[in-house]
Amino acid sequence: MIEFEEMPMAAVRPDTADTLLRLDGLTTYYPIRKGLLGRVKGHVKAVDGVSLDIREGETLGLVGESGCGKSTIGRTILRLEESTGGQISYRGEDITRYSISKMRPLRTEMQMIFQDPFSSLNPWMRVRDILKEPMLAHGKATAATAEAEVDRLLDAVGIPRSYKDRYAHEFSGGQRQRIGIARALSLNPKFIVCDEPVSALDVSIQAQVLNLLKQLQKDLGLTYLFIAHGLGAVKYISTRIAVMYLGKVVEIGTKEDIFRNPKHPYTRVLLNAYPVPNPRLRGREKIVVQGDVPSPANPPSGCRFHTRCPFAQELCRQEEPPLAADASGHAAACHFAF
Template sequence: MTEPLLQVRDVKTHFPVRGGLLGRVRGTVKAVDGVGFDVRRGETLGLVGESGCGKSTLGRTLLRLVEPTAGSIRFEGRELTGLSQRELRPLRRRMQLVFQDPYASLNPRMTVRDILGEPFAIHGLERGPAREAKVGELLDLMGLPRDALGRYPHEFSGGQRQRIGIARAIALRPDLVVADEPISALDVSIQAQIVNLLVDLQRELGLTYIFIAHDLKIVEYVSTRVAVMYLGRIVELADAADLYRKPRHPYTQALLSAVPVPDPEHKRSRIILQGDVPSPLAPPPGCPFHPRCPYAMERCRRETPPLYALGNGHTAACFLVEDEARKATEGGSGVLAQSPS
């Protein structure tokens, strides 16, 4: 088996909370709290969960746009966490981010020619007519006219702006693209166009995606595998088809029960979670989901469940699947801990 493109091990991203006249540390926000997985070359890993669960922070941490507090991030076997910004620079060409908001992510004072030419300028690649040709090719890939080169971001619609943002991200032909909710700020009528564009680009350029989103139907459509996050942790990870067919974690079951079904005759049993997501500043002891879980046991209030391996790369952090995990590993513990499938 080939080595994964990205290997993540026990990554934590904590932010100190300061207060008072002297600015003393009063607490810590555990935005990402011990996450581990692999991303294979050419696949799309969907990352889902409620707002505030740490998805976007994790995506930025993997690219070292936010510094991790602990853990290991390896890109093609090379450890990223210990590299200086100068050492990271050549690798940045191969890891890019598509931002959520196409209105805020583009400089309003730069033309499209300047925006798309900037990656080449930063990395000292292509000059003069050669750069102009590359920028023109990017517009063609995005389905934008060549006369867009001299225009400014405010002259485009939201969908066109997001196409420009995607073009900037793939300008240097990266291996890994983190798409941070790339369609959530767009009209529903435009979302499908952008999703199909991303799928086509992946097929044509051999891209690998980490696709962060709220829309579970879109995630099912684009993803090879799906990771479900809750309060800074991954609580379930599986192939997309397996996870949507038979979710094991109660949180995943609740999320999927809220997905609309395009059949008025089909009635889906909705699981209503009680209460709000706990604060990452003061997460509950034991299983972080137990205050809202309809199946919580006393053990859940005392112990944090590890990720249990259930077979076929399916893992879930819930004590309810412990027996299934033992059977899947023929008498072993079935425990995978917070590590990849």
């Protein structure tokens, strides 16, 4: 059995005045339909009871394997997907069941940067029109002022103004992502979901885009939910990090907590896969997991990681561990974490 240092317990989610967005038991299920009549035979539990706080001005990194529900959380927050249960609160107001018309004013405050910068840009529109469209639709600019706003946005993301009459296919991947960032900024948002914004880019370009996001956050006071499956980008840009596995958050803490003192075995697995540029650490202890990720349509009982965890015991198979925190607020959903 793995042993952890015992620490005093504390509330996982203390009330703070700077909380911008709060998720309480958020669930997003997708029906599985079979037969000619399309009857529902089960559900894919993409997000299953997630509770998170995102504080104003911070970057919360959300990391985990593909298919764990990271992107679904981001899309559900912005109401691009409808939640099955739970609550989404923005600035203390429950927006979970807002109508389309009631959500419209919030669209200017909550935006998204998509993973694929090519498919998220209209191939039939020039850059100037891509950036003008949201401003004109939401009344953030007029036909007379929109051109100056386009120039301002291009300057902010490092695209020459002379390129605004080009189409998306005329740009490189990094330039297209900069245009996607400019489009997200066009409505002067306060909160942006960054859905794996650098995963499709070369490593050198990734660094440029991450530096751009950090500078924009500093200049504009933005709050990010930064979704990724690689720990390198998350470590660089995040204030706090939440680790997801099979639809649930299994650990959350500051990036120092996660990288220096991981509590959940799954977090340690992710860290083992993270390359460390230090030859002295090549022989560090590694956790080896076996088997595939279980189906989100039929997750295991108890702790969902127990089927792959080398430290699993009978309690792990029978009882689901709560997400509990120590006195510093570092939380983990493991029976033997604290």
